[in-house]
Amino acid sequence: MEWTLLFHLVLSGLIVGALYGVVAMCFVLIYKASQVVNFAQGEFMLIGAWACWWLLVKFQLPFVLAFLVTLAFMMLFGLLIQVVVLKPLIGEPVISVIMVTIGLSIFFQALMKWMFGVSAQPFPPIFAAPDMNLFGLQIKTVYAMSTLISIGIMLAFAWFFKFSRMGLAMRATAFNQQVAQSLGISVRKVFALSWGISAMVSALAGVVVGVVSGVSPALSFFGIKVFPAVILGGLDSIVGAVVGGLVIGVLENVAHYADSQWLRWGNLYEIAPFYVLILILMVRPYGLFGTRDIERV
């Protein structure tokens, strides 16, 4: 057994897992605020990454500017999706809402393939030094930055929900829509804003992934990988999403390691999270931190 290899795998699992955690948080944000399961989360990442890439390559904008424009665009995009597509479906059964987001996901995935092609495109180099030295470990700057950004987003989320007025309004809405409305919170605004923020932060994660490994349609698979993470953590728990993301990120790599060392089944890297998903759904469908809804007949 190679301990250093395992250590590296766990570390890279944590780095990827932090990104899973960020996307999972965005997913949970939408779910908590408006009870919509968003199958198009990965497409938000994809669109954001392509938009930023396009601004960088075609218009030669400086990275910071392109990044900010992308975030603003995605915020508007999320708001628009909520207002145009999701709002007419408020009060419709869960199945309809799920299928609408699936439809959106298919639509935007194909649109992106059509506009930008199917092959992966690298981002222009952004950092001057490709490697940096951290406590004697040689790591790529992009990975360090990606982790920093992930942690930054998580802290920002924590601040937003603990202290900001809008964040508190969102938590109130998630807790009870009627009570929130009677206290003067505009539930409509909360719904729209939750989509806007979710799209924006997903796009941020998308850009980070794009910078690390290039933009390609495969990026939207992140949105699917998020499901094991959120189910593990509990569908309505922001903390759970982060923990779930980290666990799934590490699990993927460890499963891959076990596979290459002993099992030799192949492709366990992609599939292991889904076995875990089924297992959790059988044993503890509300996840580690989620609320258990109790039904009595």
Add this chain to the structure above:
Amino acid sequence: MAGTVALRPCGDFRTSYGSDQTVFPTRMSLAFCVLGVAALSLAPFVFGKYVLSLLIQIGYLGIAALGLNILVGFTGQISIGHAAFFGFGAFASAFISNKLNVPVFFAIPLAGLATTAVGLLFGVPAARLKGLYLAIATLAAQFILQDFFARAGWFTGGVAGTAAKSFSVFGVEISGDQHYFYVVLAYLVILYLAAANLMRTRDGRALVAVRDHYLSAEMMGINLTKYRTMSFGVSAFYAGIGGALYAHYLGFVSVEGFDILFSIQFLAMIIIGGLGSVMGTLMGTVFMVLLPEVMGGLAKMLSGSAIDRLLSLNEGIVFLREMTIGAVIVLFLIFEPDGLAHRWRQIRAYWKLYPFSH
């Protein structure tokens, strides 16, 4: 959820439960169905190879889509892994006829039963889950089964795929689209009648009760676990039969193609047709099969024009089709959530009552 209650003209009263629950509400509708089947059985003599292949495609996809509609439209359970079951049926039928030397005539129903077994296996978690949890569980089933297809070389032939024999009855081989059409038509008629009939039995009504209000259903003595699992099993059976018919039609099954997009196409079929409508399922299937053909035709018509040069239609046609599938799902759910079946009922009622509005 889409209403299953048909629009009924004023003054049309039923006096017994029997007459309320017939498969064919009027003698006319029976006559129309018989006429329709009779007309379809003439199709091989009238149409060329292209139309026939489309009809066969509509046949086996329609069977699988009906299975999904029993699960989604009638029981209110969602599945995003239907294509995986369809694929399993295809591989199972090829496996049974190739390796176990069972005649294809028997291999197709056997494949349906094998797929039912797999469906029940995934139905066990489904019995405990509902709504979005179930959607996510079936999503996992989709990826796990897809991975299984690629890995289980003994069963599926691995990456190389597997050949499927052509259809044979007691040593008489049936080959060519013209003859195979009748096989598909027979299965289509039998399975659609079976589904329509299921909905008037106790079991079928129990499924609808589970969909409409599962707590009340449970209080009325309906065993939720049993019916949720059963619905999964029936749905997988239909998918398996559809898949088996597909395998023996093409003569070859490859590992690719049973992906999540295909599953979503099945969902699109039943949304477009109408959730909880047997005949609507067929309309939705026709719509989804013809959609890419029509788009291909349009792209061909526009080729060389300014629009084509601007949008590069020919290279993008695959993506355009995918986009249309997504857009159609979204638009139907927003503007016509009860699907084509509902629209059809309205048109029928309009002409029945013409020139009055009630």
